[in-house]
Amino acid sequence: MNPAASVFLLMVIALIVFLLPLLPVAVELHGKSDVQPLQVIQQHSGEASYFGDSFRVYIDNIRPVLNDCFAQGTAAKGTLPDGAPCLVLGRGEDAPLIADIQAGGTCDMILASSTDLELPSNTFFPKDIYSNGCVNGGPSNTYRAVLAEHEVRLGAGSRVMRWVQAGTEFTAQSQCQLFSRVSAGRLIRLLEDCRFIRLHAPRIETGSVSPEAADTHVLRRHGNDGVRRLHNADLSIAAGELLRGDLVVRGRLTIGEAARIEGSVKCEKDMVLGPRVEISGTVVTERRLQVGPYCILHGPVIAERGLLIARGTRCGARDMPTTVTAPRIMVETGVVVFGTMWAREQGEVIAAV
Template identity: 25%
Template sequence: MSPIELTLMVVFVLGTMTFLTLPFLPAWQEWRHPSDEAALPVPAHDSNQVSHFANSWRKQRGGDGLNTPSVDTSNELQLQHMFDVHDVQAWNHIDAPVVATKTVVLATPVECLRPVHAAVDFRAVGGSTFSSIMSSGWIKLGPLSRVTEWAHGDKGLRLGGFSIGLRRLSSDGTIELAKGCCFERMHAPAVQFGRTPARSERPVPPAGSPSEFSELPGMEHRGGHLYRVNGNCTVPENRHYVGSLIVTGILTIGAFTRIEGDVKARQGIRLGFHAEVLGSVICEDTIHFLAGSSANGPVTSETNVLLDHGVQVGHEHGPTSISAPTIIAESGAVAHGTVWAREAGVVWGLA
């Protein structure tokens, strides 16, 4: 092999090795000097914890949120970046988070696209729009208000009639939604839909030993306290059953009947007046709670959940969840825990 051929061979080999190595250089550099160590941002729908963004904001702001150089609406502090809380244009054009050191009361509708943190209460007249609000006290928004991202009130959160709460609403106290409000995901010890009437005493279940599911037509005993029906099933009124029930058709639970167990159906579930299920209620189709009925466990539907007035899901010392693409709650219904309408939720009624 001549010197020229040897030189060409060496150049070819070196060039080939260089081209084969180049694609691995970015990976080598990232391994030696990582550039993605920071936590990835969490999109609005990706965290199962309803109060995730409120907790993150609180942590970011050092607990109370008042020790950071943000806009301050307190009349007690004379800062260059302070603005008049009653100046609508200031709210509409603010480009920094708003931190208020005392109660904020807005008498004129505003539109604020930056996060708001009130150290005490936050109240705004109807027609206002906010991206996110956190309050150490109450949040009270008038009718036709909008929350586009999230809101959290430590003591409570109240939306006036026909308001819209997109994404997440949470509270350590009570969430109150007036008639016509639309919602997506909420969490609180108590979620009140519309005007909640004083609850009457729940009827006492019939005395004596519980009735047997095996007495119902078409019932199959699947072991233990589990029963199954192929087709539709109607549970009689004013009975007391112990056990869980699976129905392949439509399940109808009679008025004033109590079931100590879980129920599951494929084509629909209807709970009669003051019927009570102490476990979960799961269905592929619509779940309809008639007036005064209740469930202590999770309520899950692949289509709709309808709550009439006086319905109670969960209880004060046992929060649970309601999950469905569409949730329609009549004024007077109450839920304890999480309410998640994956597509749309609305409060309706005359009150």
């Protein structure tokens, strides 16, 4: 071969080898197959009731059928505009009598009821449920999602895979597992051994709490004096002590019985609150937080690793709701939270010691 041609060929081959890895670049630049900006949800901010509210809009498609069935006291089968099969009940209390909703089976249709809905036990509901009244579920059921305009009562050992929204009250009997968000217009009550992720209601109770007990002691938030105290080591605050201003502690923090803090508290290690501690602001720890019995915590409660709340404690107030959040939350029966309780990994209601 001509030497000049050989050199030229070599250069061409070298150029091809060099450019070959850039071929995908050229294809992507020309084809623009992945040019959408990262999706940022602009219209809502992930409210607990978002799914329930969206489902209500969806179910409005069959509102006339619901009304007809209610007027005639009958049931009807059909499909929603997107082709999803749907069972409409004019009388929700008749549900256990309908072949598609037999106990121990699977009801593979969206269920919509004009009145209170009675559901049998040991049944799997892989599609969403709507009731214009209440939903009373039997024990050991598994639900995908439930929306009720009034109360939702789940039997012991029930499971919810996605969400529940109750217009007024939500009650879960013992050993229920709520894998995602639960919201209610008035009250959420979880009994012993229930597990949860995200709860949102004006009032959240674990176990039985007398309504008065939790509301009698209302600590108003005081404007603190703007002082921020920084403490570089472990710190113990004595029982009964009163502290005004914000406190930031680099080590462990222990707050003694009946101490009062009129401000917020931050701790970079574990924090232990004794019985009847009152804190008017936020409680934050980068590790674990243990809240003793009968504490009153007014502001948000944030524990980055884990949180244990003992009986009789109250977080937030009726007119000043708040958020309690940690990856893992263990909460004894007899606790009241006004607002949101959010366990990223798992929350659990345990018996009061």
